Amino acid sequence: MGEHKLIMGKDIYFWNFIVLMFFTLFEVAAVFFEEYPGTDIPVSKSVVWAILIGVGIIKGYGIAAYFMHLKDDPRIYTRTALFPVLFVILMLWGIGLSNPAGVTELPSWCTPNWDYADTR
Amino acid sequence: MSGGHGAHVDNAIWMRAVMMGGILLTIGVLLFATLGVFMANEKHHVWEELEDDYHHMEVQFALDSSDEGANISEHEADELYHLHHEEIAAHLSYLTYRVAGVTALLMAITYAAFIGLGGFLNASKPNAEHGDGHDDGHDEHHGSASPIIFAFGIMLFLAGFPDFAIACKAMLNADVSADLGMLSISMIGLLTIVIAIANWWFEDLPFNGHGEQIATSYPFEGEHIRKAGLWVFIMSEIMVFATFFSSYLRMRTEWCTKWAFDNGLENGTLIEGCVSQTQIDMFNSGVDYELIPKDLAMTASDYLRPGGAAGTGDFWTMLPGAVNTFALIISSYTIVLALKTAKNANWERSTGIMGKLMPTRKAEVRNYLIATLALGSLFIILKLVEWSHLVAEGFDIGTTQGSIFYIATGAHGLHVFVGLLVMLYLVFKSDTVGFDEENAQGVEYFGLYWHFVDLAWVVIFPAFYLY
Numbered sequence: 001m002g003e004h005k006l007i008m009g010k011d012i013y014f015w016n017f018i019v020l021m022f023f024t025l026f027e028v029a030a031v032f033f034e035e036y037p038g039t040d041i042p043v044s045k046s047v048v049w050a051i052l053i054g055v056g057i058i059k060g061y062g063i064a065a066y067f068m069h070l071k072d073d074p075r076i077y078t079r080t081a082l083f084p085v086l087f088v089i090l091m092l093w094g095i096g097l098s099n100p101a102g103v104t105e106l107p108s109w110c111t112p113n114w115d116y117a118d119t120r
Numbered sequence: 121m122s123g124g125h126g127a128h129v130d131n132a133i134w135m136r137a138v139m140m141g142g143i144l145l146t147i148g149v150l151l152f153a154t155l156g157v158f159m160a161n162e163k164h165h166v167w168e169e170l171e172d173d174y175h176h177m178e179v180q181f182a183l184d185s186s187d188e189g190a191n192i193s194e195h196e197a198d199e200l201y202h203l204h205h206e207e208i209a210a211h212l213s214y215l216t217y218r219v220a221g222v223t224a225l226l227m228a229i230t231y232a233a234f235i236g237l238g239g240f241l242n243a244s245k246p247n248a249e250h251g252d253g254h255d256d257g258h259d260e261h262h263g264s265a266s267p268i269i270f271a272f273g274i275m276l277f278l279a280g281f282p283d284f285a286i287a288c289k290a291m292l293n294a295d296v297s298a299d300l301g302m303l304s305i306s307m308i309g310l311l312t313i314v315i316a317i318a319n320w321w322f323e324d325l326p327f328n329g330h331g332e333q334i335a336t337s338y339p340f341e342g343e344h345i346r347k348a349g350l351w352v353f354i355m356s357e358i359m360v361f362a363t364f365f366s367s368y369l370r371m372r373t374e375w376c377t378k379w380a381f382d383n384g385l386e387n388g389t390l391i392e393g394c395v396s397q398t399q400i401d402m403f404n405s406g407v408d409y410e411l412i413p414k415d416l417a418m419t420a421s422d423y424l425r426p427g428g429a430a431g432t433g434d435f436w437t438m439l440p441g442a443v444n445t446f447a448l449i450i451s452s453y454t455i456v457l458a459l460k461t462a463k464n465a466n467w468e469r470s471t472g473i474m475g476k477l478m479p480t481r482k483a484e485v486r487n488y489l490i491a492t493l494a495l496g497s498l499f500i501i502l503k504l505v506e507w508s509h510l511v512a513e514g515f516d517i518g519t520t521q522g523s524i525f526y527i528a529t530g531a532h533g534l535h536v537f538v539g540l541l542v543m544l545y546l547v548f549k550s551d552t553v554g555f556d557e558e559n560a561q562g563v564e565y566f567g568l569y570w571h572f573v574d575l576a577w578v579v580i581f582p583a584f585y586l587y
Contacts, residue, residue: 013453024449028438031438032435045379056578056579059578060575060578067567067571077351080348080351080352080355081351081358088358092362092365092366095367096366096369097370
């Protein structure tokens, strides 16, 4: 368990908690400020994206690795947790980022004769 | 029943259950009386006054302008506008207290019923008759019908669910044409679920926790079966939330959001159904942005975040979601602290106020679990307050944006709520027999589920609230 490794007298759970709190604050602040503080330069969409995705990855790692103990537990648990990643990527790519007109433009062999498909 | 410490708690169990149920109910009633009745009535009074003032001013200005044969002045329009906004703010303030009070009461009733029923059932049988013989060190699986009954109950509930809400609404309006057959199926399903949970607790969740079963074959050989099972469950949950997220992403790429519209205008990119050449030309010729006709799709974040297209977002609309994020992270930490304390054989009492609040290891584990329960309950209350505000602002489930938002965040909220019910059991156990290094698996495995719920929020919060 991670509590045996002390950093400045505190265990890894404490520091993980601090990191998670800090990055959550950073994430909310990034969206709260429409312009960079002290300037008139607007925060662009791509910067917000980069911050949200980057912070999400850091927070996800902190929770999974330390709070869920994947870092210290046998590798089989990490493999179990990562197993659905393939399906998640397939869903994000195949559904989430598919052609917006995908539902109506699917090949005929996978579109039943729905009224929905005809009228949409 | 003998617990992990060999303490006899046969009579103590159900008396503690009744006492805890009573405490929870008292807290719920107090919160309801304070927030849902006293404060809400005060706010309702303010809202009614402002509403009257607004309508009075509206009528007065209309009469004045008809007398003078002219439109209302700019100053009068400003006054009317500000009063209207004050009235909306007063309405939302009233909703905050009312919804918080009612939610707290309903949750307290559920908690009290759950802990009362569970505690009573657990204490109603002598220890020897409790199902799986963990106390006796028998490791073989005894088999239980409860999961099947539970699944059957869910099937019945979902079968009747599509017409559940419609039938409830019709019944409230005394509409005899309501499809009560489907409502009955749902209600029978709910009853079956309750019976299955009660029976499961009764026969399969002993207070002792010794005799953890070990997997004997690949790939989890040598690992605790319950832990491996929980990870497989989490694996399936990842896929469930991935479907919500990918559906949202799929629809989001098609919606004409303010971001998509602005991006198209600024870069001169035509987007079918969103940005036309006429709009680009108007923008390039310097026409005021507000005057360019546009048909934007409003997402929840447009209502919640500052600068959102709905124009309603500010610090206060962001606050519930942000507080909920912090609440879940803190609750993840408190459950880690509960586990750490339970497993610490060399536990020593802290100095200062923490030592007074947590004089024994048992009390420390219990109090950390209670803190987790309180934070999770706060999450549900704030979630429903936020939903009530969104519905009042016009963002309801009737649109695709609203549908995916309420389904995804509602599914997450349901996971939190189910987790809170399990947490009640842990609080109850920590208060009666207590957790130690021998029987803390329950806290550890529940902690995995709770961290997963936190992890899901790490994705949902930025995707639905911030982006």
